[in-house]
Amino acid sequence: MAQTRFDRNAQLNGWAFIMPAMMLIGIFMVYPILWSLWMSFQVGRGTNFKFGGLANVERLLNDPVFLRALTNTCIFFIVQVPIMIILALLFAVALNDSTLRFRGLFRTAIFLPCVTSLVAYSVLFKSMFSGDGVVNNVLLATHLVNDPIPWLTDPFWAKIVIILAITWRWTGYNMIFYLAALQNVDKSIYEAARIDGVPAWARFTQITIPMLKPVILFTTIISTIGTLQLFDEVNNITQGGPGDATLTLSLYIYNLTFRFMPSFGYSATVSYVIVIMVAILSIAQFMIARDRRRTA
Amino acid sequence: MNFMIVRRAAVYLSLSIATFISIFPFYWMVVGATNESRDIVTGKSTIGTNLVANFQNLLAQVDLAQVFWNSAVVAIAATVLTLAVSSLAGYGFEIFRSRVRERIFQILLLLLSIPFAALMVPLFVMISRAHLSNTFTAVILPTVASIFIIFYFRQATKAFPGELRDAARVDGLKEWQIFLYVYLPSMRSTYAAATIIVFMTSWNNYLWPLIVLQTEDKKTITLVISSLTSAYTPDFGVILLSTVLATLPTLIIFFVLQRQFVQGMLGSVK
């Protein structure tokens, strides 16, 4: 009897706590999403639409630009997300060490890139990585390379610049989440481990990583979504070039929506490709997390 | 012991390199604000003498006080509302589990991945039919229930000790009291991180305010910077000065709140 009343209370509270958010999401997302879903079945341009069934999906599969954008996006995601997550984690753990000096300085410095304005840093990145920019000058002076690297004008190196740029901008951002989460880890566990002679690396893998797992999962999913929606850097630093080498799905959606003859149905269809990719990846990431929990 | 020293040195070295790489563009931006446009373009990276002139040029083009006021109203209101609404929801999803709500949560994650460009037109139609076009309400409200922040609070709540809740319930606290008096104070670092993130996102928000805000007196700093870059021969001195000014509020908030990340300061929950 007492048990059921408790359950019912929990149910009621469960709904009460999420209700304000759900109402707002219901108002501001449900209708736009229905609209864009419905639009993805429409063909036509401007304000003249007609039902096209799966015509947009068919167009997608035959679209060389879409395939280029999809490939680039996947490359960015596969290469960049792991690098950034690991870097952010290492920085967070290093900066959480209370015996470290200048912690505040380091912490602020590493966070700085994500507040530095996009305009400023894209202008700077372009000039630093230009053919006779400072990066090439340093590399030439130290004889690391014999010829200047065509950073922004070669398809391969342009991708590298974009990966460097996103990593630069977002590592400190991810670090914030880890730093906050580390405050919730009980310090006495570390002390006990240290007294037991557990080495630092083992403390990191055996204690820190498992304790931070929820937040690591969170940042991985958020970074995945962020990279799949990558737009700012490619639009501002490389404009998707050279020769579409850094064109991403989001930049392509933007072009279809604002730069080309408006084709909303088709750009909505491309948008849902990102949703499907996120769905698959999130399921995979959740499964991996769950499997680890079971075997642990 | 030698090994310890080497490791320490390695930590300091890598942090110093990271610090240099992180600070350099920021330094360049600040220095640029003191230089003339053509010096900036040719790569000058030492402090110049043009700061006052750049400031006067900026003031001649932009009603700076109004613009900052607009950005501040939007960002502060959005931060307070988002933290309230989204932390409640994140807590609710994690503490009171049910199959239906789990499904809802999974759907939310998918909604998060829809590019905003796909939703903008219908959202704009709704806003203007509700006669909210060109209002701050229209800029703020659609961002308040942030799936991202809900998700973040849910993940952070996983570290919230169940014993604390049990103890509070034994003491006869109602659920909302537990949230307010037990959960909220013990999650200060989580709230601090979320404040930084939400404030920054809202302060830098560009596409939606661009579409919704129509008149000059409503423009936020991000929109103003965008219009400053529009010239065929952009004045980078003025642009960089405005980006430095636009960065300051987020930096100040970070400086103030980063104390919450210092271990031990708020005292362990236990």
Add this chain to the structure above:
Amino acid sequence: MNWEEFMNLFASRWSRLLGTTMAGVGMLTATAVSASELTVWCWDPNFNIPAMTDAGARYTKDHPDTTFNVNNISQDDINQKLQTQLLAGVTDGLPDMVLIQDDNAQRFLQSFPGAFVPLSDSIDMTKFASYKVAAATYEGKSYSLPFDSGVGGLFYRSDYLEQAGYGADDLNDITWDQLIKIGTDVKEKTGHQLLSMDYNDDGMIIMMMQSTGQWYLKDGSEPNIVDNAALKASLEAFQKMAQAGLVKSITGWTDYTGSFTSGEVAAVPQGVWITGTIKSQPDQSGDWRVAPLPKLDGVDGATHYSNNGGSSWYVLASSEHTDEAVDFLKTVWAGDVDFYQGILVNQGAVGSLLAARDGDAYKASDDFFGGEPVWQNFSDWLSKVPSVNYGTFTPEARAAVQAQLPTIANGGNIDEALQAIDGQLRQQIQ
């Protein structure tokens, strides 16, 4: 059910709900615009904004009831705001007049029929350079008041060319092949590359091609790529230059302007609107000259006259003051020759009103360019630019060409590149 009905069905319900919810929150409604204030969107605070402000002031002097509110909004931002609101069918946030770049105009005109006021109904369009009028003509009516011209010229450093033994006469009435020869000599003697180019921008290709009266599209919508001799010749000339090491490859606008303001490259083939940027370096005064663009070799109809960029004013049909706006454009922009002298002197804006070139300012010579009457030259060339139909899919075509430029620069096969451009363009416009 069409999309609008669908949208109404949902939007009205949701919005009513939203509206009632908001009523309690205390909503801030849009400020009402005073009865005779004309709002204009345009983007350059050194160029079209002061030009429009000046035009407005002239009109207000004789029509005190009409005032102007000129907003600085970047070109990308204008495209986004315009497109979202026209697509949403919501017009209360739109201005009375807006500036649109010429090669971008047709997609607005064709995507949103009825959104703009046909100006040729009330303004005599023969007063303007014909290619500018053609750019905004749709179904027999012209919708724009032509503003600045992008008429092209070859800006070059006479001091560099002199060191290689070339004078002004050597650049008159030449072909691109001859220019490549000159460029090679200049590079050998002075070490300066001929010109700079961003491979994300096909502006130079466009100028070469339009000088023959050809465009990426035929009849506005049919791809004109594979059998386009002018395009092929343009890409070949570009490839020759790149292979000869005459092209400094840069990225972005800042780098581009930096490459010639710093004195690095010897020449800038560009629209007349670049003049202000070139003149931004007073210490280079006297070093620069302007020659007509080189001609394409072996292409029918090749001329020295072409265009890149340039924009025009449009009146939104949703405006409550369309009559005033049209009368304003007619009075000042289509009638006031004196006004055009002012914006030429103050902003370096070469307008498209043909009568303007008879004014004094146009006849003046410019010491920066060694005393050449550059404005007179540009306005002569302006009247000879071949008209082309930019059509609806120019942005798509440009993107397809840009995708191939790095390959072509590296010596790739041009016929294959044309096939790839054609394939991508056809796919994009279906």
